[in-house]
Amino acid sequence: MADKTVDHGPWTGCAVMFLQSHSPGLNLLSLYKDQQGKFVIFKVIKLTLTDSVAGICGYEILKVHDADPFLGVEVKFMDMAACQQFLESYSSGAVRQSLSQHASRLLGVPQELKVGTQLKAGTQILDLCLDKLDVCLQHIHLSQPERLRDEEIDRLEQQLQSQALGPGPQPTTIIEEESPVPINCFKFQNRVFEDRMLTAADVQRFSNGVGREWKRVGRTLGKSCRALKSPAIDNLAYEYEREGVYEQAYQMLSRFMEAEGRAAKLSRLVKALEDCKLTRLAENILDIQPRE
Known part of the structure; x- marks a missing residue:
């Protein structure tokens, strides 16, 4: 297999994405095995893949299968640009974020x-x-699909199309479900904001406004950031005790940005502030003017 080459005909390739819920009481594999849950999980996967390839029509789902404890999603790519876009989305964490949101x-x-x-x-x-996307592309290209699309996937695709088309008594519901927040955006207080990497100005606003609550925000961010897991927060508090809470907050968020790189997004900070009931500070960072 290592010497296999595919250098003729249109560009195709195959990859399998394995999914597993880490939230207690929610098992994606069990839900997919349930007849009612199957369509919902398929719709989540379909919306996520569409987001990940930025709408490029260059992929199809061949099969969703039991890979206990994972749910396996076999995807065929018929367009190198679509595959590359998917890999970039996956590498940045956008695919996982989209899955979670949907x-x-x-x-x-x-x-x-x-x-x-x-x-x-x-x-x-x-x-x-993942740091070598050209290598990933080559592996996917060499892994050619060995089957046609599963009949169950055909039925789920038809069901999804039927739901999108009608019948029309509930147009509001259909529009809401088929118009998710774009993958490069996030929603806060029913408004959509463009997501981006945190900036020095964000760090300054956060540090000026968070006060002693910086520890709570740090621990919330630490749920998904290894660099802020216990006892990192207490160590920061001790190390910068003399400099005061501004510097402690500044160093905490700076460490988050250094550790997470391109994944240190504005949406993650806003979500952490929201979870800590610090919505005023989130509004300040987003430059939302207070209502009269």
Whole structure:
């Protein structure tokens, strides 16, 4: 298999994305095995993949299968640009974020669902070489699909199309479900904001306004950031005790940005502030003017 080459005909390739919920009481595999849950989970996967390829029509789902404890999603790519866009989205964490958002909304979960993922092409685990997207593309290209689309996927695709088209007594519901927040945006107080990496100005506003609550925000961010897990917050408090709470908050958020790189997004900070009931500070960072 290592010497296999595919250098003729149109560009195609195959990858399998493995999904697993890390939220207690929610098992994606069990939900998919349930007849009512199957369509909802398929819709979550479909919306996520559409987001990940930025609308490029260059992929199809071949099969969704039991890979206990994971749910396996086999995807065929018929366009290199679509595959590259997917890999970039996956590498940045946007695919996992999209999965969480769509699953939380469609499953009616009050908090954002935590989802773990793994990506493979044949026997190659692509998560180990995401810093080399050209290598990942080659592995996917070499992993040619070995089957046609599963009949169950055909039925689910038809059901999804039927729901999008009508019947028309509930147009509001259809519009709401088929118009998710774009993957490069997030919603706060029913308004959509463009997501971006945190800036020095954000750090300054945060540090000026958070006060002693910086520890609570840090621990909230630490749920998804290894660099802020216990005892990192207490160590920061001790190390910068003489400089005061501004410097402690500044160093905490700076450490988050250094550790997370491109994934240190504005949406993550706003969500942490919202979870800590610091909405005024979130409004300040987003430059939302207070209502008269």
